[in-house]
Amino acid sequence: MTKPKVIMHNSITLDGSFRDIEVDMELHYGTASSFGEDIHLVGANTAKIGIEMFGGLPPEEDDDLRKQERDEANPIWAIVDSKGILKGSLHVFRRFEMCRDVVVLVSASTPKDYLEYLKDRDYDFIVTGEKHADLKEALELLADRYEAETVMVDSGSSLNGALLEQGLMDEISLILLPLLTGGETESLFANIGKMKHIELELLKCEKLEKGYLWLVYGVKRSSNK
Numbered sequence: 001m002t003k004p005k006v007i008m009h010n011s012i013t014l015d016g017s018f019r020d021i022e023v024d025m026e027l028h029y030g031t032a033s034s035f036g037e038d039i040h041l042v043g044a045n046t047a048k049i050g051i052e053m054f055g056g057l058p059p060e061e062d063d064d065l066r067k068q069e070r071d072e073a074n075p076i077w078a079i080v081d082s083k084g085i086l087k088g089s090l091h092v093f094r095r096f097e098m099c100r101d102v103v104v105l106v107s108a109s110t111p112k113d114y115l116e117y118l119k120d121r122d123y124d125f126i127v128t129g130e131k132h133a134d135l136k137e138a139l140e141l142l143a144d145r146y147e148a149e150t151v152m153v154d155s156g157s158s159l160n161g162a163l164l165e166q167g168l169m170d171e172i173s174l175i176l177l178p179l180l181t182g183g184e185t186e187s188l189f190a191n192i193g194k195m196k197h198i199e200l201e202l203l204k205c206e207k208l209e210k211g212y213l214w215l216v217y218g219v220k221r222s223s224n225k
């Protein structure tokens with residue numbers, strides 16, 4: 001099995017903030033569309049925060065219990081959620097017109113009632129790993145099952161860090177906001193302190209409107225692990 005190309009895409013201020021910032025959605029997702037993603041990979045915390053950002057949790061309706069008929073050109077949304085924190089909420093994503101359907105990446109530690117919730121609603125899920133999903137195996141299975149070549153990661157530091165640490169990240173795409181927040185910042189990659197220096201290669205540097213910059217770097221050490 002082959003691993004798909006993995007590109008993370010984040011908006012970040014000039015002083016390194018990526019949480020609680022006002023992301024320009026048009027620029028963020030407009031630039032991301034050029035990657036032609038087959039899979040939109042989202043971390044559970046990011047998804048949970050997204051629900052609040054996009055207007056809260058509507059009650060589930062009959063139509064939410066089954067797969068929707070969507071154009072295959074739309075990406076699959078693969079949500080990493082081994083703890084089942086999105087139980088009762090996944091219909092928010094299934095309703096997105098640009099989401100072909102939701103696939104959940106779980107592990108051996110995932111609560112059984114979450115798996116029942118997924119089965120009852122006909123969500124595909126992939127079980128790998130013990131505590132967390134085994135990202136390498138899950139990516140390979142996604143590529144195989146959905147003929148996916150490109151994965152775009154829409155996530156914060158935990159999932160970004162895990163993918164980088166495991167040598168699974170191929171490109172880092174950043175929308176740089178012309179803004180200093182002065183707030184406390186954390187690394188965009190959890191566990192970066194434990195990693196060796198990682199060399200990057202500049203692939204794109206584009207000036208966007210309103211003083212934004214779009215930077216794309218290739219990760220020189222990737223998918224070799």
Ligand SMILES: NC(=O)c1ccc[n+]([C@@H]2O[C@H](COP(=O)([O-])OP(=O)(O)OC[C@H]3O[C@@H](n4cnc5c(N)ncnc54)[C@H](OP(=O)(O)O)[C@@H]3O)[C@@H](O)[C@H]2O)c1
Nearest residue numbers: 010011043044045046080081082132155156157158159162
């Ligand atoms: N500015 C931007 O562009 C942008 C974009 C997205 C998100 N964000 C921000 O980022 C923040 C959320 O970031 P976060 O780091 O808390 O959450 P996150 O990115 O949603 O990551 C959490 C996910 O990572 C998974 N994970 C962590 N370590 C793993 C490992 N070793 N192997 C496999 N999976 C692993 C967890 O899996 P389990 O399910 O197993 O726990 C969980 O599903 C929010 O504030 C959000 O607004 C910003």
